[in-house]
Amino acid sequence: MHSVPDGVEVVATAAEAALLASPPLLILDAVTAFLDANNLGSGPLSWAQIGDGQSNITYRIQRGSDVYVLRRGPRPPLPRSTHDMVREARIQQLLQTRGIPVPGILAVCEDESVLGVPFYVMTYLDGLVIADTIPAPLDPLEERLATSNAVVDTLVQLHRVDVSDGELAAFGRPDGYLRRQVERFSALWDINTTRSLPDVALLGSWLADNLPDSQAAAVLHGDYRPGNLMFASSAPARVSAVLDWEMAAIGDPLADLGYLTATYAEPGSASTPLELTSVSRSPGYLDRAGVIARYRAQSDLSLDALPWYQALALWKASIFCEAIYTRWLRGERPGDTRFAPTLEAGVPQLLAQARLFAGLSPEGRH
Known part of the structure; x- marks a missing residue:
C-alpha cells in the first residue's frame, strides 16, 4: 500500500491535478471528502492498484482498519457507454438481491468534478483469483x-x-x-x-x-x-x-x-x-x-x-x-x-x- 502520492497517477490535491498535462487517476483529498460524506472510514488514505487496468481501473483503499475498493473508468476521452460506472454499480446492486455473488456497492459518485469521471466504492473481499498459478x-x-x-x-x-x-x-x-x-x-x-x-x-x-x-x-x-x-x-x-x-x-x-x-x-x-x-x-x-x-x-x-x-x-x-x-x-x-x-x-x-x-x-x- 502507498501513502505518498506519485505525482502522476495519484496526487494529493485538485490543485496539483490541475497542473498536470494528463489528469491523474486518484486525487486523495477529493476521495477522502467523498468517503467522509458517505461515512466510509476515517483518517488518511493509503492505496494500491488492483489488477492490470486494461480498461476500468480498480484501487484498494485503506483508512485505518477499514478497507474498500474504488473502481473508476480510464482517462477520458473514451466512449462513455463502455465505461459507465453508474450502470455497472447498479446492475451489481440488482444482482445481489437475486442471490448472485457480487461485491457490495457502498457508494456511487456521479459527480465528474470529483475525479473527472464517475466512480463507485465497494466492499473489499478477501479471496482467491486464479490466473497463472494455482492457489x-x-x-x-x-x-x-x-x-x-x-x-x-x-x-x-x-x-x-x-x-x-x-x-x-x-x-x-x-x-x-x-x-x-x-x-x-x-x-x-x-x-x-x-x-x-x-x-x-x-x-x-x-x-x-x-x-x-x-x-x-x-x-x-x-x-x-x-x-x-x-x-x-x-x-x-x-x-x-x-x-x-x-x-x-x-x-x-x-x-x-x-x-x-x-x-x-x-x-x-x-x-x-x-x-x-x-x-x-x-x-x-x-x-x-x-x-x-x-x-x-x-x-x-x-x-x-x-x-x-x-x-x-x-x-x-x-x-x-x-x-x-x-x-x-x-x-x-x-x-x-x-x-x-x-x-x-x-x-x-x-x-x-x-x-x-x-x-x-x-x-x-x-
Whole structure:
C-alpha cells in the first residue's frame, strides 16, 4: 500500500491535478471528502492498484482498519457507454438481491468534478483469483475439478435470473442483441486501427450472414472467465464474487458461454492474448468440451450454434484489443510494456482462431 502520492497517477490535491498535462487517476483529498460524506472510514488514505487496468481501473483503499475498493473508468476521452460506472454499480446492486455473488456497492459518485469521471466504492473481499498459478487450497485434483464446475455453475445461476420485468429488464433490449453486436463492432474497426487485417471484414460478414436465433434473454456478464471470479480462500472451491461488470448487458446467454469457451485454456489449445487463466491447461480441470457439457446438462438451450458465438467472441476481442494496440502506438499507454506490445501479433492470432470456429478456410472460402 502507498501513502505518498506519485505525482502522476495519484496526487494529493485538485490543485496539483490541475497542473498536470494528463489528469491523474486518484486525487486523495477529493476521495477522502467523498468517503467522509458517505461515512466510509476515517483518517488518511493509503492505496494500491488492483489488477492490470486494461480498461476500468480498480484501487484498494485503506483508512485505518477499514478497507474498500474504488473502481473508476480510464482517462477520458473514451466512449462513455463502455465505461459507465453508474450502470455497472447498479446492475451489481440488482444482482445481489437475486442471490448472485457480487461485491457490495457502498457508494456511487456521479459527480465528474470529483475525479473527472464517475466512480463507485465497494466492499473489499478477501479471496482467491486464479490466473497463472494455482492457489494452494485449490490445488488438489478434486479441488481443480470443483473449481471448473463452480465456474460453469455460477454462469448457469446468472443466466437463470429473471429479466422479464423490473429494473433489470431496462438494462438492455434482448431482441436484436446479436445483430447489434455485429453491426456495432464492425463500425468500430476502422476508427481503431492503423493497419489492414482483411479477416475482420470477412468474419464480420460471415457473422452477419449466419446470425442464429436467440433462444432466451438473460443477464450477460460480457467478460465471463475464470480470472474474473473470486473464490473463497479455503476449500471446497466456490465462487465468492463475480467481478468486473463493465460489459454487462441483457441479451443472448450463449454469448457468455461462447466467450468463456472460446477463451478457455485447455491442453493443446492455441495461445491468444485472452489466455488470462492458463492453469486450466493443467490436469484435473475440465477441458472445453467438459465445460460445454456441464452447461448443457443444466440448460434447456440448444448449443448447436455455439461455434458462431465462439467466433463472435474472438472477433469482438480482436477489435477491442486493436483499439488498445492503436492507443499504445500513439503513446497513450506509456506504462504498458507487457500487454499492448503483444497485440501486433496477438490480434491476428485472435482472428485466426475466430476463423476456425467459423469454419472458414485459410483462403477465406466458406
